[in-house]
Structure formats: structure tokens, C-alpha cells
Amino acid sequence: MNITIFHNARCSNSRGALALIQDAGFTPTVIDYLQSPxxxxxxxxxxxxxxxxxxxxxxxxxxxxxxxxxxxxxxxxxxxxxxxxxxxxxxNRPIVVTPKGTRLCRPPELVRELLP
Structure with missing residues (x-):
């Protein structure tokens, strides 16, 4: 499954969404949007x-x-x-893109709705 997260490592919500994606067994494309807008x-x-x-x-x-x-x-x-x-x-972050949709994942638990 292709997953992209627009991520800021200093943001707890962004770190939380990334961890939930990884805990679900996925390796997302991580875009540090502050470095690569x-x-x-x-x-x-x-x-x-x-x-x-x-x-x-x-x-x-x-x-x-x-x-x-x-x-x-x-x-x-x-x-x-x-x-x-x-x-x-x-x-605002994190924004997560998956085949199931695109969403601002605040709180990070919202990312679950985008995962299979």
C-alpha cells in the first residue's frame, strides 16, 4: 500500500501518526515538508x-x-x-495520503481510517 505522510518530526501528532502507520506494518514515504515544501x-x-x-x-x-x-x-x-x-x-500536520483517501490526522489516531 502506498502511503505518504507530510511530516514534521518535532510535532507529537505527526510522530504519533507515523508510529501508527509503522506499527500497522507499513513503510510510508515520509516528506519533511519543512525541508522539501x-x-x-x-x-x-x-x-x-x-x-x-x-x-x-x-x-x-x-x-x-x-x-x-x-x-x-x-x-x-x-x-x-x-x-x-x-x-x-x-x-498543519500530519497530512496522510493513502489509496483510501487524504486526511489531516489530528489527532493521530485518525490515520487508522486510512489504513486497511
Whole structure:
């Protein structure tokens, strides 16, 4: 089974989801999105696959969120995606992609819904 996790090793939720995937016997592709940020097109695809508004995939408590005034309700989805691309710390994690779907796995136990 192909599994990809957009991962931040410093995040307990991300570590927890990764551990659950590995404990289930899978070796996922781990993308350290802070070191290798997804492209704008990849981010658009992730947002669409999650079926959530882009704001729900953003970390609004990051300093850069308020510095860039990203709470402005008039900003377009494209503007928010561009901000995430430029500042990958804004991407909430972990996002897990499997053949069963794509999901923000907060809490990490939600990853079980994506596993066989």
C-alpha cells in the first residue's frame, strides 16, 4: 500500500501518526515538508483531496500567520496556498495520503481510517 505522510518530526501528532502507520506494518514515504515544501500545484491537490477549506489546513498560531495578516477573510484560497508554499511552517500536520483517501490526522489516531 502506498502511503505518504507530510511530516514534521518535532510535532507529537505527526510522530504519533507515523508510529501508527509503522506499527500497522507499513513503510510510508515520509516528506519533511519543512525541508522539501510541496509545490503550489501539490498543495492545491492536497487541499482538494482533503476536501477541506485551505484555512483548515493552516497553522493559525504561527507568528508568520499574523505577520502576513492571513486571517483576513478576503484572501483567496490561491493567496493562502501561496503563503503556505512560501512559509511551509503554516501547513498543519500530519497530512496522510493513502489509496483510501487524504486526511489531516489530528489527532493521530485518525490515520487508522486510512489504513486497511
Amino acid at each position: 510541496p509545490s503550489v500545484d501539490e498543495l492545491k491537490a492536497l487541499v482538494k483531496a482533503c476536501g477541506l477549506p485551505v484555512r483548515e489546513l493552516m497553522r493559525s498560531k504561527e507568528a508568520v500567520y499574523s505577520e502576513l495578516n492571513l486571517g483576513d477573510a478576503t484572501l483567496s484560497e490561491d493567496a493562502l496556498i501561496a503563503a503556505i508554499h512560501a512559509h511551509p511552517v503554516l501547513l
